[in-house]
Structures are given as C-alpha cells and as structure tokens.
Amino acid sequence: MSSASRLQESIRTEIDSLSPPAITGRRAFLAGGIATGFALAVQPVCAQTVIKTDAEGLEAGWVKVPAADISLDAYRAMPAKGGPFPVVLVVQEIFGVHEWVQDICRRLAKAGYLAIAPALYQRQGDPTKIESIAELQSKIVSKVPDAQVIQDLDATADWAAKHDGDARRMAITGFCWGGRIVWLYAAHNPQLKAGAAWYGRIEAPETQNNPKHPIDIAAELKVPVIGFYGGKDGGITVDSVEDMRKAVKAAGGKSELVIYPDAGHGFLADYRPSYNPAAGEDGWRKMLAWFKSNGVM
Numbered sequence: 001m002s003s004a005s006r007l008q009e010s011i012r013t014e015i016d017s018l019s020p021p022a023i024t025g026r027r028a029f030l031a032g033g034i035a036t037g038f039a040l041a042v043q044p045v046c047a048q049t050v051i052k053t054d055a056e057g058l059e060a061g062w063v064k065v066p067a068a069d070i071s072l073d074a075y076r077a078m079p080a081k082g083g084p085f086p087v088v089l090v091v092q093e094i095f096g097v098h099e100w101v102q103d104i105c106r107r108l109a110k111a112g113y114l115a116i117a118p119a120l121y122q123r124q125g126d127p128t129k130i131e132s133i134a135e136l137q138s139k140i141v142s143k144v145p146d147a148q149v150i151q152d153l154d155a156t157a158d159w160a161a162k163h164d165g166d167a168r169r170m171a172i173t174g175f176c177w178g179g180r181i182v183w184l185y186a187a188h189n190p191q192l193k194a195g196a197a198w199y200g201r202i203e204a205p206e207t208q209n210n211p212k213h214p215i216d217i218a219a220e221l222k223v224p225v226i227g228f229y230g231g232k233d234g235g236i237t238v239d240s241v242e243d244m245r246k247a248v249k250a251a252g253g254k255s256e257l258v259i260y261p262d263a264g265h266g267f268l269a270d271y272r273p274s275y276n277p278a279a280g281e282d283g284w285r286k287m288l289a290w291f292k293s294n295g296v297m
Contacts, residue, residue, distance in 0.1 A: 038099050038271065050270035050277070053106040060106055063163075065118055067155040074118040074156060075102045077109035078164060086296050087165040089153055090117035091174025091181045093269075094141060096127035100271050101175075111288060112297060114165045118156045120149050120181075141177065145209040149181055150188050157189070169193060171296040173287065174200065176266065179227070183214035186225045186255075194294035195225035196287040199233060199265050202240045215240070218247035224254040226290045228283040230263035230276070258286065 060077035075097050078085050088108050092101050097117045108115035121127050124143045130136045153172070161167035171194045174182040179200020186195040203215040229241045241257055248255045260267065260283070266274035268283060291297055 038095075050275060051103065051107070053103050053110060055106060058106060058109045060102075060109065063116075063159075065116075065152075065156050065159040067152050070123060072118050072122055072152055072155065073097075074116050074159075075105055076114065076116040076160075076163075077102075077105040078114035079109060079112060083114075083164040084166040085112065085114040085164060086169035086291075087157070087160045087167070087171070088113045088115045088291070088296075089156055089160075089170070089172040089185075090115050091153070091172065091178030091185075092117055092120060093175045093266075094127075094133065094136065094177040096121055098128050100269060104173075104175075114160055114163075116156055116160050116165075118152055120144065120152055123148070142207075143209065146181075146184060146211070150185060153181075153185055154189070157191070167191065169296050171195060171291050171294075174198065175268065176200065180214060183221070183225060183227070184212070184217065186223050187217040187220040188222070190222040192223040193296045194223055194291055196290060197225055197227040198268055198283070199229055199236060200227070201236060202244045215244055215247060218244060218253065219251035221248070221251070221253050221255060224256075224290075224294060226255065226286060227257040228268075228279075228286075229257065229259050230265055230267050230279065231259050231261035232264040235265055256290075258283065 055077070057080055058077050059080045061075070063074050063076045065072040065074045090101060090105055090108070097119050101117050105115035105117055121140050121144055124140045127136055127140050130139060157167070157170060170192050172182050172185055172192060173196040175198040177200070179197040182195045182197035182200060186192060201213065203213050204210065206212070227241070227244070229236060231238055238259060241259055245257045260276065260279035263276040263279035264274055266272055267276035268280040269275055270280065
C-alpha cells in the first residue's frame with residue numbers, strides 16, 4: 001500500500017471513530033463567523049451535555065491575537081480578578097473552537113488559569129459551518145500546515161503574556177487533532193513548562209503540510225508531556241502508543257503516556273456518545289496535577 005493510500009485509510013479510520021452513524025442532537029449557532037454552539041460536523045451531540053461551565057467569576061470571550069499575516073480569533077477565559085495567571089494554550093479538536101473547546105477554557109479558568117484557544121484554521125475556512133468530517137478533512141484540515149499552526153501558537157503565547165498571563169508558567173493542552181499538535185509544540189517551545197495531549201495521532205505518513213509526527217520528534221521534546229489514550233480507539237493503536245512510550249524513554253525524556261483500556265477516541269468529550277466518565281475525570285485530574293508538579297500552577 002502506498003503512503004497516500006495508508007494516509008487515506010488512516011483518515012477513514014479516524015473519521016469512523018469520530019462519527020457514529022446516527023444523526024441527532026443540536027447544531028451550531030453562528031454569529032459573525034464565530035461559533036457559539038457545536039460544530040455542524042459533530043454528529044451526534046448528546047441531548048444533555050454532561051459538563052456545562054458558566055462564566056461566573058470569569059472574564060471570558062473572544063479576543064483578537066496579532067499573528068504574522070492576520071488578526072487571529074481566539075477564545076480566552078481567565079479569573080475576573082488577580083493575575084498574572086498561569087497560561088494554558090488550548091488546541092482545538094478537529095471541529096475547531098466550538099462550544100466544547102470554549103467550555104474547556106472556562107473549566108481551566110475556574111482552576112485559576114488563563115486559557116486561550118486560537119482559531120487555527122482561520123485562514124483556510126470556518127470549520128463550524130461544514131456538515132461532515134470527511135468534507136472538513138478535505139476542505140480545511142488537510143490544507144493547514146504544521147508550520148502555520150506553530151507560528152500561530154507562538155503568537156498566542158506572546159499575546160497571553162502581555163494580557164494578564166505569566167509567561168514563566170505556561171502549558172499547552174489539545175484534543176484529537178490538537179493532541180498531535182501538543183507533542184509538536186512541546187518539541188518547539190522550551191518556554192513551556194508542560195503539555196497534556198489527549199488522544200492525538202502519534203504516527204502517520206509524511207505529507208507536505210505534516211512532515212513530522214510525534215513519534216518522529218520524541219527525542220526533541222523540550223518539556224514533559226502527559227498523553228492520554230483510549231485502548232479502544234479505532235484510529236490510534238495501542239502499539240503506536242507503546243512505540244511512543246519507548247521512544248520517549250530511549251531519549252531519556254520525562255513524558256508519560258496513559259492508556260485507558262475501556263475508552264475509545266474522544267473520551268473526554270462529554271457532549272458526545274464517546275464520553276467515558278471514568279477515563280475523562282481521571283485524565284482531567286492527572287492533567288491538573290501534571291501541570292502543578294511541573295511548575296505551571
């Protein structure tokens with residue numbers, strides 16, 4: 001099988017793991033191109049989201065981050081009083097910075113962080129308006145270069161440090177598409193204290209926009225990352241997670257990988273049927289403890 005065929009098969013597997021066949025639940029509500037609900041490609045959405053975080057005691061909403069060539073939309077949440085706050089860069093799911101990612105920022109803000117999620121597909125299009133993951137992958141995601149993402153995260157980190165964030169206490173977390181980015185950014189930015197990658201792809205064929213994957217940069221990690229994976233993930237094999245664990249250990253790194261045997265892909269996503277409360281809650285606790293033990297909080 002050619003590299004292109006392997007990539008297509010890998011994408012199909014991930015799409016299958018993300019998209020149950022039933023089509024139910026709520027759709028996104030958009031205002032001015034900024035998501036205020038769930039992305040259209042999220043199918044199905046549970047009738048009742050398990051966790052809903054309000055903004056009481058927070059300063060939360062959309063901000064503009066000056067990037068290399070555009071003004072980048074980003075959702076930011078932080079405590080309403082105090083500061084400077086430790087910073088968590090939040091890297092979106094494949095669906096973009098929709099309601100659930102915004103809620104993650106508010107959860108982190110309630111824990112005392114300035115959490116900010118930049119819209120990393122902004123140049124390529126609005127992912128919240130696309131109705132299928134396959135179309136989202138072909139029209140937007142495949143066209144987003146890793147180099148652009150890294151540059152935008154640098155710009156976001158710089159903005160946060162100038163707007164009530166403490167640049168000396170900075171971490172990164174991300175989910176699905178963003179979980180892979182966490183590993184790459186941890187190999188790029190030595191100013192971070194720690195990272196937390198949630199079920200991000202570890203290996204895949206090389207493409208022009210994605211020349212390296214986490215398994216390729218295990219020896220280049222500049223900060224410790226904790227990675228959370230599901231033993232029943234249809235797109236990320238346990239063998240690949242174990243290969244990453246071995247690569248990190250061989251390089252003398254301090255990163256850790258956690259596998260939840262009974263969890264599938266997206267097990268923290270409490271707005272979808274993939275949610276696994278035991279794995280999600282345990283991973284969230286471990287992430288906060290990881291940040292604290294590495295000097296972020």
